[in-house]
Amino acid sequence: VQAALDAAFTVAGAEIDVTAWTGRALDIRFGGSLLGQDVAALQVTTSADAGSASLDTLTVGFTDTQAATPAQTLVVDYSVTDLTIATGPSSTFTFDMDGARGELLQASGNLTLDIFGFVRVEGGFAIEKSTETLTLDDATTLSTDLLTIGASGVDAFAGVGGGSADAVGLELNDVNFALALAKDKLDPTRSWTAIKAEAGEVAFVGIDGVTIAADTITVEINQAAADGSLVDWAADPLEVMTGPAASMLLDMAGGEGALLRASGNLTLDVFGFFQVAGGFAFEKSSADIVLNDAAGTALNVDLLTVGASDVDAFAGLNGGTADELGLKLTGGEFALALMREKTAAGAVGRSWTAMQAGADEVAFVGVEGLTVSADSLEVTINQAATDGTVVDFAAASLEVATGPAASVILAMDGAKGALLEASGRLTLDLFGFVHVEGGFAIQKSTQILTLDTGATFSADLLTIGASDLTLFAGVGGGSTDAIGLNLSDVDFALALAKDSALPTRSWTALKAQAGEVSFVGIPGVTVAADTITVEINQAASDASLIDWSAAPLAVRTGPAASLDLDMDGGEGALIRASGNLTLDLFGFFHVDGGFAFEKSSTQVTLNNAAAEQVNVDLLTIGASDVDMFAGIN
Numbered sequence: 001v002q003a004a005l006d007a008a009f010t011v012a013g014a015e016i017d018v019t020a021w022t023g024r025a026l027d028i029r030f031g032g033s034l035l036g037q038d039v040a041a042l043q044v045t046t047s048a049d050a051g052s053a054s055l056d057t058l059t060v061g062f063t064d065t066q067a068a069t070p071a072q073t074l075v076v077d078y079s080v081t082d083l084t085i086a087t088g089p090s091s092t093f094t095f096d097m098d099g100a101r102g103e104l105l106q107a108s109g110n111l112t113l114d115i116f117g118f119v120r121v122e123g124g125f126a127i128e129k130s131t132e133t134l135t136l137d138d139a140t141t142l143s144t145d146l147l148t149i150g151a152s153g154v155d156a157f158a159g160v161g162g163g164s165a166d167a168v169g170l171e172l173n174d175v176n177f178a179l180a181l182a183k184d185k186l187d188p189t190r191s192w193t194a195i196k197a198e199a200g201e202v203a204f205v206g207i208d209g210v211t212i213a214a215d216t217i218t219v220e221i222n223q224a225a226a227d228g229s230l231v232d233w234a235a236d237p238l239e240v241m242t243g244p245a246a247s248m249l250l251d252m253a254g255g256e257g258a259l260l261r262a263s264g265n266l267t268l269d270v271f272g273f274f275q276v277a278g279g280f281a282f283e284k285s286s287a288d289i290v291l292n293d294a295a296g297t298a299l300n301v302d303l304l305t306v307g308a309s310d311v312d313a314f315a316g317l318n319g320g321t322a323d324e325l326g327l328k329l330t331g332g333e334f335a336l337a338l339m340r341e342k343t344a345a346g347a348v349g350r351s352w353t354a355m356q357a358g359a360d361e362v363a364f365v366g367v368e369g370l371t372v373s374a375d376s377l378e379v380t381i382n383q384a385a386t387d388g389t390v391v392d393f394a395a396a397s398l399e400v401a402t403g404p405a406a407s408v409i410l411a412m413d414g415a416k417g418a419l420l421e422a423s424g425r426l427t428l429d430l431f432g433f434v435h436v437e438g439g440f441a442i443q444k445s446t447q448i449l450t451l452d453t454g455a456t457f458s459a460d461l462l463t464i465g466a467s468d469l470t471l472f473a474g475v476g477g478g479s480t481d482a483i484g485l486n487l488s489d490v491d492f493a494l495a496l497a498k499d500s501a502l503p504t505r506s507w508t509a510l511k512a513q514a515g516e517v518s519f520v521g522i523p524g525v526t527v528a529a530d531t532i533t534v535e536i537n538q539a540a541s542d543a544s545l546i547d548w549s550a551a552p553l554a555v556r557t558g559p560a561a562s563l564d565l566d567m568d569g570g571e572g573a574l575i576r577a578s579g580n581l582t583l584d585l586f587g588f589f590h591v592d593g594g595f596a597f598e599k600s601s602t603q604v605t606l607n608n609a610a611a612e613q614v615n616v617d618l619l620t621i622g623a624s625d626v627d628m629f630a631g632i633n
Contacts, residue, residue: 102131123154124243137254174200257286279403292414331360417446438469439558489515572601593626
């Protein structure tokens, strides 16, 4: 301000000073001399310099994404609103509907329906339409429009003559079911279906000689939406009304994938020609498996399982009578698993098959003098995909339902590769001419074997074995007048191996033991051998041999029996047999003693100056403790 005044007042000898400036008032002091000045003509003009201003701004904030709130029809929440309505001189009715369930429509009661005896239905029912929050298999929650339909204690009939002793038709007893239809409130194109049902009995009645019935039936279904999502009912089970005072829980786990599961007990008889009775179960779901590849790859697959337990079956004539003729099975059980790799739409994925089955007995019955039967049967199959991989159930076992309260656990070792195995006990009698009885086993697998050079390789292996085998071929088998060849207490193990990488190379090995082999039934003639052992180890076309002693192979020879192949490959191609022989021809010629012969390879030293060592093919024949007679009496 002072500088402005100094510039404005330029009168010589005069002084002007700013003494105070408050922003609103200005005090000025004058001094010096104004001699000779026209004071009235003096003027001062003030002006303010134009100023400039700037504004710096800083924006601070965040973005918060909130899920859309489904449109909701406003209803009264009677759980917190007290509304009691008089319904008579001394009676009232109180509304208690929970507003959190949204717009609600609910009905239940007991129904009886009879349409001229053709259709009869009786039981409880319930229908409900509401709003529910459900949990999906990815753990997200959503609001849905929900329709549930349920029934309990239902008896039904469809056919002719319902309610009479002459009824012919389909009959259901003690049926309970709960059905849920859910739709996303924000995206009505997404919808889900779930059902759980039980039935005491379902039967076709009224035709003499025909029985078609099932009992203890359960059904569970959990179907996915179009985008593949599933409701995880196990995360928050839904109670579905099925009648005036009855309900059923939907509790299927979303982790099982799209689910279709059923089980029950079945009885079928068609005029005694075909009969089946036993438990059954099937299931379509998702499961985790482990492969037998080097990485032990884990996969989630689409899974279909079919199982049966305690099955008795018959096919033939006069089933169920003393005169039945045909094939009969008792105590049957099986578990089948079909697995397919999950792939993008339209792509072809790998698939695997596994089965385990057994039976107490399978027999052909009704022909006198003919016996064909097998008991303690077991069958195991583990089939490979097109790339050679198999499922390693030893790493992650799979439980397969086989009936209402029965299951089989698949635990096949993937290290055996593609596996086919069967065992049991066989009895065969052909009118006394041929009689065979004993344990047996067949196995097809993949094994790592060792050659006589020490090298190892992967082999496709087929083994056949038998144990405690008795055999007779001749006339009058099983009687004191039998004439023929008789074998008893026979065990054997046969292995046929083929190089997986070079199928032209194959090897054969056999080990056998027999308690006795004899020709019986001719007086004065004795031809018998006991304590017999046989060992064979044959080379491939390139002369290579398997050294079974490096890693002995246990060959199954029956349901609970095995025999080890342990021949030393260093002995070369081997044929070896030994035993005790007894021979008597009408007292004229008699031989009794031990014998042995062997064909193998060995190394010998020559008597030349170089003491040369050479490998030779060797045949040896020997006998011990021999008594012999040739003559009369």
